[in-house]
Amino acid sequence: MxxxxxxxxxxxxxxxxxxxxxxxxxxxxxxxxxxxxxxxxxxxxxxxxxxxxxxxxxxxxxxxLLEVEVGDYTEFAAARTDHPDAEVVQHGSQDVDNAVWHYVPFADALVAATFQSEPDAAVGTLRRIAFGEYYRDAIE
Structure with a gap:
């Protein structure tokens, strides 16, 4: 879960x-x-x-402080169905077991990073990516 x-x-x-x-x-x-x-x-x-x-x-x-979900890759795949029209931007390999993801509603984008065994690092990476790719422009 x-x-x-x-x-x-x-x-x-x-x-x-x-x-x-x-x-x-x-x-x-x-x-x-x-x-x-x-x-x-x-x-x-x-x-x-x-x-x-x-x-x-x-x-x-x-x-x-951005909210992210941490789960296995199967859960991430299921989360994609919650946002069927969203652009999916995935960083990392599909050949690992886990993922972190964040949905950016105003951009209709589901941003994700995959990882094998370091969830804290993946969470930090994903948050920096989401901020740099979506939020920085939105807040300026």
Missing amino acids: SETRGVFAPETTAEAREYFENVGPAAQTVTKELAREMAFSKEEYDERVTSDVVETARDALFAS
């Missing part, structure tokens, strides 16, 4: 933008706390923690 990981699956681009905006303050806090833990001086913080750094943290935080 597949397992759901993550906390949100935006239905629309507007909802994706809202979630993205909502993780902004958390990304800023995480970045600030990491700099503090690394003992950055005020000058080093001002020099190194740029808006691009905070934006990267925001992108990563958003992607890491």
